[in-house]
Amino acid sequence: MAEGVARYLCSVAGGRKLKSVKIGLGELQSIDEEVFRFALAELLRVEGCELSEDSVVFVRKPAAFQCRKCGYSWTLNEVGLNDEEREAIHFIPEVVHAYVSCPACGSRDFDVVGGRGVEVVEVVVE
Amino acid sequence: MSGLRRHDEDPRKLLIERRLANVNNVIPVMSPKGGVGKTLISTLMALAIAENNSSVGILDLDVTNPSIHVILNLDPGVKPSEDKGVIPPKVHGIKAMSIAYYTEGKPLPLRGSEITKVVREILAITIWGSLDYLIIDTPPGMSDVHLEILSNVGKARPLVVTTPHILSVYSVRSLLTILKEVGTPIVGLVENMSENPTDVVIDLCREFKIRYLGNVPLESLLALSVGNMTLMKKTRAYSRVAEIIKRLSS
Numbered sequence: 001m002a003e004g005v006a007r008y009l010c011s012v013a014g015g016r017k018l019k020s021v022k023i024g025l026g027e028l029q030s031i032d033e034e035v036f037r038f039a040l041a042e043l044l045r046v047e048g049c050e051l052s053e054d055s056v057v058f059v060r061k062p063a064a065f066q067c068r069k070c071g072y073s074w075t076l077n078e079v080g081l082n083d084e085e086r087e088a089i090h091f092i093p094e095v096v097h098a099y100v101s102c103p104a105c106g107s108r109d110f111d112v113v114g115g116r117g118v119e120v121v122e123v124v125v126e
Numbered sequence: 127m128s129g130l131r132r133h134d135e136d137p138r139k140l141l142i143e144r145r146l147a148n149v150n151n152v153i154p155v156m157s158p159k160g161g162v163g164k165t166l167i168s169t170l171m172a173l174a175i176a177e178n179n180s181s182v183g184i185l186d187l188d189v190t191n192p193s194i195h196v197i198l199n200l201d202p203g204v205k206p207s208e209d210k211g212v213i214p215p216k217v218h219g220i221k222a223m224s225i226a227y228y229t230e231g232k233p234l235p236l237r238g239s240e241i242t243k244v245v246r247e248i249l250a251i252t253i254w255g256s257l258d259y260l261i262i263d264t265p266p267g268m269s270d271v272h273l274e275i276l277s278n279v280g281k282a283r284p285l286v287v288t289t290p291h292i293l294s295v296y297s298v299r300s301l302l303t304i305l306k307e308v309g310t311p312i313v314g315l316v317e318n319m320s321e322n323p324t325d326v327v328i329d330l331c332r333e334f335k336i337r338y339l340g341n342v343p344l345e346s347l348l349a350l351s352v353g354n355m356t357l358m359k360k361t362r363a364y365s366r367v368a369e370i371i372k373r374l375s376s
Contacts (some may be wrong), residue, residue, distance in 0.1 A: 003144075003210070004137030011140070052352060088228035091212060091251065094244045097223065098232040110233050116243075120137060 001029070001118045002036055006043035009051070012123045018044075018051040022122040023110060027063040027076060027115040028093040030086055036118075059099055063115035065100070072104035073113075138250035142278050145211070145249060148256040149183070150237060153313055154275050157287040158297035160266035163318040166348065168263040169197045170286075170367035173355060178371060180258040183214065183221035187275070188265040189244045190236050195226040199353035202231075211253040218355045224254050241270040249278065259260030268301055276310055285313040285339070289290050290324040302334045312336045319344040339373060342366045 016020045018046070024038075025031045041045060041053045085099045093116045101108045146152060155168045168184060177184040186194035198217055205227050206212040213221040225234070227242065236244065254260060262282075264271050275282050284305060288298040299316070305312055314337030317327045323341045331338040342363050351358035358364055 001137070001251075004139075004141040007140040008137040009145075067322075088230070090226060092228050092244055092247050094236055094247075095228045096235060097236060098229040098234045106232070106373045109237075111237075112240075117247075118137070 001031070002039040003043050003110060004119060005118060006040055006049070008120060009044065010049035011046045011124060012120075013049050013125050017126040018049060018055070019124040019126050020057065020122075021051065021054040021120065021124070024059045024119040024121045026061045026093065026117045026119070028089050028091045028092045029117045030041045030095060030114065031118060039064040043112050059121060061115040063096075063117075064113045065102075065108055065110045066113050067102035067105060068109045068111060069107040070102060070103055074103050076115075088105050134276045136246065138149050139278055140307060141250040141293075143238040143247070143254060145254060146260070146279065149254055149281070150257065151259045151344075152262065152279055153259060154187075154262040154264050154272070154279075154282050154284045155266050155287060156268075156272060156284045156301060157294070158266060158268050158301050159288070159294045160292050162287050162289050163199065164266075165193055165263050166363070167285075167287050167316055167318060167342065167367065169194060170342075171357070171363050171371060172220045172259075172365065173218065173359065174368040174371040175261075176278070177258050177318045177359070177368065178375070180375070181222065181256060182219070183257050184261045185248070185252070185260060185262045186222075186224035186226065187245055187262055187271050187273070189225045189241055190234055191265065192224045192229075193289060194222065194263055195224050197352050198355070199221055200224075200226075200296045209253070212251045213253050213255075220351050221257070223248065238270045240301045240367050244366075245271055246278070255264075263316040265327045265366070276305075276308060283313045284313050286315045286336075287318050288326055288327060290313065290317060295326055295330060299330065300335070300367060302330070306334060313374065314339040316367075317341040318340070331349065340366060341369045342370075 044051050066073045079100050089096050097108050149331050155164045170182040172182050186192045206214050278353045311356045316339050320341040321343050348361045348363045
């Protein structure tokens, strides 16, 4: 994911200097902030587009769900996931539908309304 | 100084072409009609390519109903390894990638937008390395998976499968029309479940100016060979698909 973000940031910068970036980290992808920060800095350097590590701000986005059948809304705290399930969801967040169903009605037909994955929230270039 | 807010951009899209940069041929196997044998043809193709000492991967993008892992009889304990992405395990000489590695056989109902995200995620995270061929099994229809491939995999050259049945031919006509409209080069058409080439399918190929790659017979042994690659390679279907592969490579 860091590779995609690095490429994207460089394309936005378009040769100008990156000043700061804000990146949303969705709870479902269970990204380690410091590992991501380090990887991003390295990848940006490889792409020829530097940005100091302290200019990256992460915003944690909690996972949130809403049932399409009964309308109930819930968070990950309300359901139990073991480590293997969390790891599977880390790779492909949509597989959450295999492990989670609506606590109110049991339906797997729900929307992930927040906290899916990594997103670039803001880029500031000089 | 300028601040740019870009909620609509998806960084994963920038990775897809890079992940496929060293794959010479990307062949999505498509047919709008279900039950025409796309998955078995995909698997037979991959087996025949591997047997031919070419490097091959197979990607199951029938994400809500994956079955390549069942045909290949993948050991449930085998998972892709991780190193700056996901590296698919090699089975029967084929690098095999499927969402089934991550669902433990549980049902996975998904809405269209979620299917798009899954396809994008898998294409962005899977590290294929160098391959002569990547065969992509697709679900029936002409919707999210197919459109995502056509939009984001520039080197995709679909192979179309039909049976001689009039309903299948009717559906395939729509698919060919769409592919032609967007200028996607088509590898050719395979007539499956057919003892001999039929006029209706050959005429369709002529009409759309695409290659008729050959017919593949329907046989009970093929169904029995699911999960047993040794047996599968003894089927007439495998022999016919192997001939098609030789024709494609020549």
